[in-house]
Amino acid sequence: MAKKFIAVLTDTTLFLQEWFANPQRTGSVAPSSRQLAAAMAHWLPSNPDSFVLELGPGTGAVTQALIKRGLREDRLVAIERNPKMARLLREKFPRAQIINGDAWHLDHLLRSRREPVESVGAVISSLPLLNFPPEEAEALTQKIRAVLEPDGNWVQYSYHLGKKQVRGAASFKLRASKIVWLNFPPARVSVFKK
Ligand SMILES: C[S@@+](CC[C@H](N)C(=O)[O-])C[C@H]1O[C@@H](n2cnc3c(N)ncnc32)[C@H](O)[C@@H]1O
16 A cells, blocks of 8 residues: 555656656646546457557556556557656566657657567557647657557547547547546547547
């Protein structure tokens, strides 16, 4: 219990520090709540052999929920730009492929693995897309589209609660959407298909 409390405190402190250093990129002052993380993890691919790509895993709140829901650690590839967070994630999830890099280079980063990852069954993204210009968001989501399996889901949360607020989603079909109130701040989880 005490160990868990210290871990939560460490993650929250790191988030705050990184938010002060770069609010635009960090996108949040605190890790996601258990409720938000579980709502994201609900959309794992049905095939247990499919890879899952997580973008912007931060300190691993959503990652933890994905594993709890049954994702094998060795099927997870996560791209985190912040080096401190990437280091922490490697300690927490030693069998996952944690890449310290830019999600906008996901095509290149996935292809240059020792065993290249050609496609994924889901993209689980916590990237603060509204902090990026529309053309940049669109460039990223086209890369997501290219790597998703035909039935795959792109799951994205946003602190803007309106349904039409997901940047870069114009060429996707909305499959599901719901607001998670038990998070600071509340967030909308949107699920898209190609
Ligand atoms: C809102 S936080 C979410 C963190 C975590 N998934 C959670 O829900 O608690 C967004 C994360 O995206 C990361 N990030 C921002 N820009 C990125 C980029 N271009 N490539 C990869 N990660 C990025 C930030 O460092 C931060 O960890």
